[in-house]
Amino acid sequence: MSMRKERTGGPRVLIAEADPWSRELLAELVRNVRADAELLPCADGQSALRACRGQLPDLVLADRALPGVDGLDLLRELRRQRSQPPLPFILLSERTDAASVREALPLAPTAYLAKPLNLEDLQRRLGELLLAPGQAPVDAQPAAPIAGSLDDYLQAQREQSVGAPLLGEVHDALGHRLNAAALDLARLHEDFSRDPQITARLIAAANSAAQHLGRPCQTLNQALARLGVAQSLNLVLGLALQRSAALQDPRLAAPAEQFWRLSQRTAELAAWLARQRQVDEERCYSAGLLHCLGDLALLRCLQDWCLAGGELDEAQIDAALRGHAASFGGALKARWRLPLELRELIGATWQLGRGVFSREALVLHAAAQLVRLPDDQGVEALQSNKAVQMLRLDPATLRAGLAHVGG
Known part of the structure; x- marks a missing residue:
């Protein structure tokens, strides 16, 4: 086994990467091999050095272009400790010219990998370093029994939701x-x-x-x-x-399909209306596609609740969507720092606030209202809608828009 020493718990893996999305990708790759790994994420070289004090990790993944102490200096500092066996260290870099590679070779990195990464190659190397020969990837331990109500669980998970499942x-x-x-x-x-x-x-x-x-x-x-x-x-x-990237429970997959379909139809109709009114159709499409992100993220969180042993029925699913989907969506958009202009367009699908509206916001609101129009109502029911009036959308245009998205 390539581990530094036998441990009662999982291996300690330090991930030093400034970009949060790349850092999370590396974490997922490690978890895919050793779900029991203790991850030490760091955004710069100084924090990586601090994490190594007292007890060295079992493996380091570091970007060469770290701010402050860069990845090469981090490797140099750790090699000065002369640990035996040498600490496994994978250096990641966009610098693949011969001079840059030769500069790193005397420090004996376990691997020098070019960015963007070949994920299959990196995952193979992680398996070699974190698993014994012939050992299968280590799955996560069963979750501890859930304490508290579903509402308590959802409130606690809202700020750390990983988002929606994938189509x-x-x-x-x-x-x-x-x-x-x-x-x-x-x-x-x-x-x-x-x-x-x-x-x-x-x-x-x-x-x-x-x-x-x-x-x-x-x-x-x-x-x-x-x-x-x-x-x-x-x-x-x-x-x-990621865990729960695909919904397996049919009680959750069915409403997810509805939200995906609603998102896609709203996006397509918003783009079509944007073309009719000569505004930015790509931005309108994006906002329409993302307006059910909170509902989808909530469904994914409900699957995690079930996987952890929580009970769930149809009434609870409906109540959770009514009570928590909006806050899940708001938390995600804020934490991911989606541009404010895009967030405002997404919000316009639900309601128009007071004041001056952009034409894109009016398009989003009109598209969302039209897509959600009950089957027993004609498009004439929307003639009193503010967005429809301000965009001067007559019934013929509204019917043409619905026909465009198959409604």
Whole structure:
């Protein structure tokens, strides 16, 4: 076994990466091999050095371009301790020129891996370092019995929700380990543009401190262009590795399908109306797609409740959606720091506040109202709606919009 020493618990793995989304991806890869690992996430080299004081970890994953003490200096400092056997250290870097690699070789990193990462190669190396020969990946221990009510659980989980599950079609496709070399940005947009979780996470990643250049990204196309094919695909593969990335309970999968369909129809109709009124259709599409993110995130959290042994029935699902979905969505959008302009457009799907409205906000509100129109009501029922009136949408246009999205 490549571990430094036998331990009663799981291995301690230090992950030093400035970008929070890449840091979470690395954590998911480690958990996929050793779910019992104790993770030590650090955003800079100084905090990584502090985490190593007193007791060295069993493995370090570090980006060379860390702020302050960079990954190479971190490796140099740890090698000065002359631990035996040498501390396993994987150095990750965008610098793959011969001079940069030669500079690291005297410090004997266990591996020097190019970024964007080849996830299959990294996961293979993690298995070699964290598992004994022939040992299967270690699954998580069964969760402790849940104490307290479902409401208490949801309130406690709201601020740490990982977001929505992935669309079944996307999750299945990712299971085949898509090859970044065979993809381009247009193909990624085609594959991912109907998935709210992927869209939100890539927009958030593109706007993170490590990526932020120029104006905030508010659409999937903008996020993909900023992140590039390989990094975008790596982040999405990391989402697929997460616990509960796919909903297994049919009681939760059925409403999730409804929310996905509602999100997609609202997005498509908002984009269509935006074209009719000559406003930004991509931004309108993004906001429409993300407006049920809280409902979907709540359903994923309910699956975690069930996996932890909690009881759940249809009435509880309905009550949880009514009582907690909005707060789940708000917490996610704030924690992921989605651009304020995009958040305002998402909010417009639910209600128009007071004051001056952008034409995009009016489009989102009109699209959401039209998609939710009961089957027994005609589009004439919306003629008194403020957004419909301000956009001057007549019944013929509304009917054409519904026909466009199959309504």
